[in-house]
Amino acid sequence: MQDAENFIRRHQLLSTVRTAVIGVSGGPDSLALLHFLWKRSSLYNISIIAASFDHQLRGDESARELAFVQRFCEERAITFEGGQGDVASFQKKHHLSLQTAARSCRYAFFEKVMKKYNADALALAHHGDDQVETMLMRMTRGSEGFSSAGIPVRRPFAGGEIIRPFLGITKDQIEHYCKVEKLFPVYDPSNESEKYVRNRFRKNILPFLKQENPNVHERFQYLSETISEDEAYILELAKIELEKVLIRQTEGKIELSVSAFNKMPIPLQKRGITLILNYLYKLNPSSLSSVHKENFLGLLGSEHPSGSLHFPSGLVVSRTYDRCLLSFEPIKREEESGFDYSLELPGHVELPNGLLTAEITDREPALLRGKDVFVFSMNDVSLPLRVRSRRPGDRMAIAGVGSRKLKDIFIDAKVPQEERKVWPVVVDANGNIIWLPGLKHKRRHTINHSEHWVILHFQKNRHDV
Template sequence: MQEVEQFIKKHRLLSSAKTVVVGVSGGPDSLALLHFLWKRSAYYKISVIAASFNHMLRGEESENELKVVEQFCSEREILFEGSRGDVALYQKEHHLSSQTAARTCRYRFFDEVMKRHKADALALAHHGDDQVETMLMRITRGSEGYSLAGIPIKRPFSNGEIIRPFLGITRAQIEQYCKVEKLHPVFDPSNDSEKYVRNRYRKKVLPFLKQENPYVHERFQYLSETISEDETYLIEQTKIAIEKVLITKTEGKIELSVCSFNKMPIPLQKRGITLILNYLYKKIPSSLSSVHKENFRSLLESEQPSGVLHFPSGLFVSRSYDRCSMSFEPIKTKEESIYDFSFELPGFVELPIGSLSAEITENKPVSIRGKDVFVFSKNDVSLPLRVRTRRPGDRMAIAGVGTRKLKDIFIDAKVAQEERKVWPVVEDSSGRIIWLPGLIAAKSDHINHSEQWVVLRFQKNRHDV
C-alpha cells in the first residue's frame, strides 16, 4: 500500500487529522480502508472510528453486513458506530430515486457520527476505477465545470472534510490487499446488476480501457486534478470579470451590460452565467439544464435588440438593447413580447399567455383530444423543439388545406392583436411549424411504429395581455 501512503502524503489527507471516521459497508473497498487506517493509526497519529449504516433494502442480508463490520471492529478493538434507516420509506416520502435516498440517509448518519466524536475527517473508499466510471458517466450525460472532474480527493463535510485515500489505486489492488491480509469482506449482489448505469460502465467500458492502458486510472486521476485546478482558476477570473459587467445586483435580481458581457472570453461567459444563476436561485432547480444557459447566451448574442426567456421556477430573463435583466418579477415592456428558446422533452415552461408542458410515453395515447393537446411520434419530427413568437411571413402546412399564413389562422380564430404578439409557435429543429397551441396542428406523416410518443399540452391563462 505504498501507493496509498504516497497519495495521502501528496494531498495532505491526514496531516492535521486526529480523529477519522471511516464509512464501512463491509465490502472489499471499505473493509480494506478501515483495516489500512487502523493498522497505520499509530504512524499517522489518528484515532479510527468505523461507521456502518444499514439501508434496510435487502432485509436479513443488509443486517448481516452490519453485524460483520461490528464483529470485525470488536476483534480489533476499533470503536464502532452502527445505525439503521428505512431508506425505502424515506424515498417514498421525499419522492427520490433509491440511490439518492440511500446516499442522503447514509451521509446524514456520517454527519451525526462526526459531530458526536468531534472528528476531523470522514474517510471513504472510492478508488481509481470508481473515478474512471464516474468521469465517463458525467461526460456522457453532459456535465460541465467541476462536475467533469469526477470524485474530489477531499471536500468540506460536517465539522471537517471527506477524504478519499484510495483514489490512486484500483479495485484489483484492493482485492489483493484483502487476500494478503486475510480479510473476509461481504459482497453486495446489486453490484453485479446491469440495471444500474455504473455497473454497465464497470462491466462493458472499463475492461476495454484497461486493455488499452492498464494504468488508465492514473491518467483519469491526473485529468481530474487538472480539471479541478483549471476550474478553480477560471472561476476566480470569472468573478473578477463579471463584477465589471453588472449594472445592478440585488436580492433576486441581476442586471448586466450585454455589450460588456459579450466581450468576455466564452469560457468566462459560460461560468459567469452559472455564477449568476447560483446567486439568484440559491438552490438550483433540477429542471435547469445546459440548454437554458445556451439560450441565455444566444439571447445576448442575437442581432434582435430585445427578447425574453422563461427559466424554471419563474425566473425571467429579459433583454432590451444593452441591458439584460434576470429577475423573478416579470418586467412588462413591449420588447418582452418576443421570445425564442429550445423546449426540452419532457419539460414545462411558463409563457406570457399561459404554459406549455411536454411528457413522453411509450404507448400511443388514444383518448386525448382537443386543440390544447398535440400528440406525435418522436419519429415524426426533428428534435429538439423550439417555442417562439410569430415572425412576418410565418406559414404552416395543414392537412387537406396546404400551407396557410399564421396571420390568417389568427384572424379566422378571432385572436386579439395583443395576444398574437405573445402566442406560442412550436417548430421542430428544421424550422417546420408543427403546432399553434390552442388553435391548430400541422399535417402529420402518422408514423405509428414508434417506441416513444410525445404529448404536448397548452394551458391558456384566463386573463391575458
C-alpha cells in the same frame, strides 16, 4: 499498499487529521480502507471511528451487513457507530431518485457521527476505477466545470472534510489486499446488475480501457486534478469580470449589461453564467443542464434586441436591448404600474424610478444643459403640469420631425420594456407631451430676460449593486 501511501502523502490527506470517521458498508473497498487506516493509525497518529449505515432496502441482508461490520470492529477494538434509516419512505416524501435519497440519508448519518466525535475528516473508499467510471458517465451526460472533474480528492464537510485515500489505486489492488490480509468482505448483489448505468460502464467500458492502458486510472486522476485546478483559477477570473458586468444584484434578482458581458472571453462568460445561477438558485435543480446555459449565451449573443427564456423553478431570463434581467419575480402588468401626479411650481414628485423637481427663476438659465434638464418659458406652456406614465397611443410633437409615437421614441433609444412602464411623461394642461426626461422635449423659444422660467430636473434612482 505503497501506492495508497504515496497518494496520501502527495495530497497531505492525513497531515492535519487527528480523528477520522471511516464510512464502512462491509464491502471490499470500505473494509480494506478501515483495515488499512486501523493498521497505520499509530503511523499517521490518528484515532479512527467506523461508521456504518443500513439503508433498509434489502431487509435482513443489509441488517446482517451492519452486524458484520460491528463484529469486525469489536474484534479489533475499533470504535463503532451504526445507524439505519427508511430510505424508501424518505425517497417518496421528498420525490427523489433512490440513489439520491440513499446518499442524503447516509451523509446525514455521517455528519452526525462527525460532530459527535469532533472529527477532522470522513474517509470514504472511492478508488481509481470509480473515478474513471464517474468521469466517463458525467462526460457522456454533458457535465462541465468542476462536475466533469469527477470525484474530488477532498472537499469540505461537517466542519471538517471528506478525504478519499484510495483514489490512487484500483479495484484489483483492493481485492488483492483483502486476500493478503485475510479479510472476508460482504458483496452487494446489486453491483452486478446492468440496470444501473455505473455497472454498465464498469462491465463494458472499463475493461477495454484497462486493456489499452493498465494504468488508465492514473491518467484519469491526473486529468481530474488538472480540471479542478484550472476551473478554480478561471472561476476567480470570472468573479472579477462579473463585477464589471452586473448592474443590479439583490436576493432572487440579477440584472447585467449585455454589451459588457459579451466583451468577456467565452470561457469567462460560461463561468459567469454558472456563478449567476449558483447565486440565484442556491441549490441548482437537477433539471438545470448545460442546454440552459447554451440558450442563455445564445440570447445574449443574438442580434435581436429582446427575448426571454424560462428556466427551472420559475426563473425567467429576459433581455431588452443592453440589459438582461434574471428574476423569480413575476412580471407586473403595465396597468399595475401606472401613475398620474400633479406637478406644482415650484415643487417635486417622487416617481417609481426617480425624483422630478420643478424650480422657478427670473434669471437667464442659459448654461443649464443635459438630457435630464428641461428649461422653458412659463409663457410657452399651458399650466398646470402633470407627470404620468405612458398610455396607449401617446404621441409627441418634435421640432423638425413632426408627431412621433412614444413607442418609437423608446425603441430608438433602446429603453428596456420594464423601464418604459415607469418612464415619466410630463404633459401640459392640454395633455400635450412637453418632455420625456432623458429623451425628448418640445422646442424651446428664444430666451427673454423679462420672463419667468421653469427648470425641470429629473434624477433617476441608482440601481442596487
